[in-house]
Amino acid sequence: MLTLDQVKLKSHKRLIGLHPVLKAAMEALIERSYARGVNIVITQGLRTIEEQNALYAQGRTKPGPIVTNAKGGTSYHNFGLAIDFALLLPDGKQVSWDLKRDGDGDKVADWSEVVQEAKALGFEWGGDFVSIKDAPHFQMTFGLRTSQLRAGKEPTAAQVKAAYAKIDKCKGEADEVKKDVPVSVIVNGKKVADGVADNGVTYTPARAVAEALGATVDYDAKSKTMTITSKGAK
Numbered sequence: 163m164l165t166l167d168q169v170k171l172k173s174h175k176r177l178i179g180l181h182p183v184l185k186a187a188m189e190a191l192i193e194r195s196y197a198r199g200v201n202i203v204i205t206q207g208l209r210t211i212e213e214q215n216a217l218y219a220q221g222r223t224k225p226g227p228i229v230t231n232a233k234g235g236t237s238y239h240n241f242g243l244a245i246d247f248a249l250l251l252p253d254g255k256q257v258s259w260d261l262k263r264d265g266d267g268d269k270v271a272d273w274s275e276v277v278q279e280a281k282a283l284g285f286e287w288g289g290d291f292v293s294i295k296d297a298p299h300f301q302m303t304f305g306l307r308t309s310q311l312r313a314g315k316e317p318t319a320a321q322v323k324a325a326y327a328k329i330d331k332c333k334g335e336a337d338e339v340k341k342d343v344p345v346s347v348i349v350n351g352k353k354v355a356d357g358v359a360d361n362g363v364t365y366t367p368a369r370a371v372a373e374a375l376g377a378t379v380d381y382d383a384k385s386k387t388m389t390i391t392s393k394g395a396k
């Protein structure tokens with residue numbers, strides 16, 4: 163299984179040149195997807211206007227198939243306000259654009275899980291576009307048209323602040339969900355305490371559990387030490 167760091171490293175370079183809000187949102191999206199059992203990789207981040215023009219030429223004045231209908235300066239990618247993603251397969255190398263794939267076996271398509279998380283973080287999804295659907299594409303436009311961006315217009319400070327707040331709220335909720343998982347602690351068939359599971363560790367009153375197992379418990383306040391001695395031990 164890939165670690166979160168390994169997954170993040172795959173997209174590291176593609177975060178360069180993105181608007182800081184999109185960078186933060188993408189980092190959160192990679193983390194939130196990972197937490198749901200879905201690994202993603204950014205396949206396209208910032209695309210300069212020159213790169214966009216070269217891409218537009220493909221299939222028109224240059225050989226190859228047509229891959230875009232956007233001339234340089236007419237794509238949100240040109241302003242660091244869009245990304246394209248793909249699913250990262252378990253080998254950490256291959257990617258997939260299979261919209262139906264359910265790699266984590268939770269009966270929800272991985273792609274849909276990512277889209278759901280992305281929308282919560284404030285992204286618009288290319289799959290919702292009316293004209294040409296673009297399933298790997300996420301963008302944040304801040305209500306600006308590309309013509310306005312070309313003219314040098316930028317998101318307002320208030321818009322940026324609101325976008326960050328949305329991202330932070332999502333991250334906060336994710337932490338809460340992870341933290342407060344109530345756990346019943348049962349010893350030899352009898353419930354002895356309530357606990358809380360946090361990130362794979364269960365916290366529960368040690369005394370209740372130890373005594374239920376027939377051990378004696380001493381606590382020394384001075385050295386802040388709890389000593390548990392099981393029956394028959396010296």
Ligand SMILES: [Zn+2]
Nearest residue numbers: 244245246299
């Ligand atoms: Zn795109």
